[in-house]
Amino acid sequence: MGFSIHGHWKRDVDAEKHLKRLHKTTPWIESPLEGADHEHLVFSQRHEANTLELFFDLFFVANLATFTTYHSITDTQYLYAYIGFFGILWSCWFQVTLHDVRFARDSIYERLCKTIQLIVFVGLALVGSGFNPGAVKADPKIFRVLCYTLVISRALLTVQHIIILLYVMAARYSKLYLPLSLMIGIYTLATICFGAMVPAFRSEKLTHTGVYVVWYIVSILEGVGIIVISCFWRMLSFKKTHLMERMSLLTLIVIGEGAIGVTKTVSRLMSKDGLDTEGCALVMCVILVLxxxxxxxxxxxxxxHYGTIRQQIWSILHFPFQLAIVGVVEGSQQVALARYVLKNYEKIEKSIIEYCFDENLDGATLRDALSGLVEYWQFEKKIETYGYTEFLNEFVWAIGNTTDVCSPENTALYEDAGEWPMEFYNLTIGMFNAVYQGLGMKLPIDKLEKKDAAEIAIHSWKVVYIYYWISFCMLVACSVGFLFLIRRHRVDLFDFVSVISRLIALVIGFILIALVASDDALYGFLGSPGVLPACLSLLFLILFFDKLSAVFCNWRLKKSGKPYALEESPDHHHHHKKHAHESSEHGLNHQYSSHHSHHDSLALDHRKSAAWSVYSDREPLTGGDTSYYGGQESYVMSPMMSPPVPTPAQTTPEYMSVSTSQHYGA
Structure with missing residues (x-):
């Protein structure tokens, strides 16, 4: 910032105003070797996710949200279908991510590949609406579409890795031939396996129900194979990639999908008078769990960096962890809805007992009271319960036309026998069904033909309770695994406290799962408002003891005066910004001190490499000189060529601060 000789204020942004800009262009295709780190002998295209990768992640959560909308977990069959579809969806995302973090560079070719991958995810969304392999009336067309979709996905990955191999062969990096060929073989076999499943779904009636397991077996073996290859050939590892950032972003997106579900739960719990105190508390519990x-x-x-192999295990462990997040979040919403239905059922039953047992209403008076109870719920205002008002009024009229149905003598008989007249039972169960279906629960027609909504609901809540606490235990167990995998320093009190607190939470979770052995204990606990607070309290105590032990360990370590390491440098981002600002100023000063001929040649070079501007210091890694290591020692990322002729160079000693930690842009 400064002033011109005429006294006019001049902005820094106007320094390049007299120049024409060099536009950004997108190359047709770029070699993945341009992002190779020759110092560490690994692929490292960038240190953070780009917008195209984030856009791709959104299609994952869109699929998950669509599948959740169309599938209410009412029994173990739907639960297994949910887990199976999540596994297929996650494996597709994971394989694409493993490729992108190591090899993908922005180009027309890469954008075309990403478009095909997005189409694959749209195909998965189409499949998700009707995906239920265990159903008797399952549509074979859905499964054929799934097979075609998976074939396209794996065939594209095969082509992408073939192109990578061609670039590697052109550069004569011989030690990469075998691992890349193995990866191509794995994806080719996966493509063949998925394609071979299509004939099993040709007929309208499924005859080979066991063929479903092929999807899951191939996905597991495929993922394990790619990870094992990256462990044996470290040049294909994820050491300098942004894989950790991608996994964390997907975790954040999965949690965010739960936030979408919370808004739906609020709308379901809203009565004509809005949320009551307990409803607000349940919603707050779900939010706090998130x-x-x-x-x-x-x-x-x-x-x-905390270890190449441990990083691979850490990434795979995200599958059960993210599946557990989905289970806890969706389960929390289902538990809140179960409490809402059971509470209203108690309210309906209490009102009927009051009319009949306490007030002993009869005839038209009893009929009007019961009609008012039915009209209170306004079933005709929801499409799911539109016909229930007329249906329930038939039972109301039948009760009203029964003489002395609620006389003191008859009510005493009902109490002694423990049974109500059939009209009262039908009215109570009918209102229960209406309240449950009014929440927008997707109930399968084949089940409604055999059972009413009340029976389906009672059974589904047991399933929900089981998978809810199993998901909680799996979430905590994965958290323990993460703690062991990422630890790089000496063990202290925090490590013991954090693991012990999680193990105690696991024990409590297993005890709560054991309640399913008694239906009375199970439905008594489900009918109470204590399920969500129990989960919330366990999570809170885990984090509380984590923070408490961390503060104590830090206080004791600083008090001891011993040297210590930081998990992350607090001024890392500050130095990064400062360095970028200084580089920008240096480039600007260099502009005015350079000769015009040098400026023209520089512009030509950067135009060929599709650079942003003539002041960019971007230089492809493959374009520089390759160091010669001498002797017979061979290096993976070094091309097989004669050593360069040494040239004298002026070197200036530089000094830099010593850091005990390395940052790899995770």
């Missing part, structure tokens, strides 16, 4: 899950993961997120 916040604590976020804190449980990101408060212990790794910074820096």
């Amino acid at each position: 916040v604590l899950i976020w804190a449980l993961y990101f408060d212990n997120f790794p910074h820096g």
Whole structure:
């Protein structure tokens, strides 16, 4: 910032105003070797996710949200279908991510590949609406579409890795031939396996129900194979990639999908008078569970490199962890809805007992009271319960036309026998069904033909309770695994306290799962408002003891005066910004001191490499000189060529601060 000789104020942004800009262009295709780190002998295209990768992640959560909308977990069959579809969806995302973080560079070719991958996810969304492999009336067309979609996905990955191999062969990096060929073989076999499943779904009636397991077996073996290859050939590892950031972003997106579900739960719990006190408390519990899950993961997120193989295990462990997040979040909403239905059922039953047992109403008076109870719920205002008002009024009229149905003598007989007249039973169960279906629950028609909504609901709540607490236990167990995998320093009190608190939470979770052995204990606990607070309290106590032990360990370590390491440098981002600002100023000064001929040649070089501007210091890694290591020693990322002729160079000693930690842009 400054002033011109005429006294006019001049902005820094006007310094290049007299120049024409060099536009950004997108190359047709770029070699993945341009992002190779020759110092560490690994692929490292960038240190953070780009917008195209984030856009791709959104299609994952869109699929998950669509599948959740169309599938209410009412029994174990739907639960297995949910887990199976999540596994297929996650494996597709994971394989694409493993490729992108190591090899993908922005180009027309890469954008075309990403478009095909987005189409694949749209195909998965189409499949998700009707995906239920265990159903008797399952549509084979859905499964054929799924097979075609998976074939396209794996065939594209095969082509992408073939192109990578061609670039590697052109550069004569011989030690990469075998691992890349193995990866191509894995994706080719996966493509063949998925394609071979299509004939099993040709007929309208499924005859080979066991063929479904092929999807899951191939996905598991495929993922394990790619990870094992990256462990044996370290040049294909994820050491300098942004894989950790991608996994964390997907975790954040999965948690965010739960936030979408919370808004739906609020709308379902809203009565004509709005949310009551308990309804607000339940919604707040669900929100706090989301916040604590976020804190449980990101408060212990790794910074820096902590081991190549451990990083691979850490990434695979995200599948059960994210599946557990979905289970806890969706289960929390289902538990809140179960409490809402059971509470209203008690309210309906209490009103009927009051009319009949306490007030002993009869005839038209009893009929009017019961009609008012039915009209209170306004079933005709929801499409799911539109015909229930007329249906329930038939039972109301039948009760009103029964003489002395609620006389003191008859009510005493009902109490002694423990049974109500059939009209009262039908009215109570009918209102229960209406309240349950009014929540927008997607109930399968084949089940409604055999059972009423009340029976389906009671059974589904047992399933929900089981998978809810199993998901909680799996979430905590994965958290323990993360703590062991990312630890890089000496063990202290925090490590013991954090693991012990999680193990105690696991024990409590298993005890709560054991309640399913008694239906009375199970439905008594489900009918109470204590299920969500129990989960919330366990998560809170885990984080509380984490923070308490961390503060104590820090206080004791600083008091001891011993040297210590930081998980993440607090001024890392500050130095990064300062360095970028200084580089920008240096480039600007260099502009005015350079000769015009040099400026023209520089512009030509950067135009060929599709650079942003003539002042960019971007230089492809493959374009520089390759160091010669001498002797017979061979290096993976070094091309097989004769050593360069040494040239004298002026070197200036530089000094830099010593850091005990490494940052790899995770």
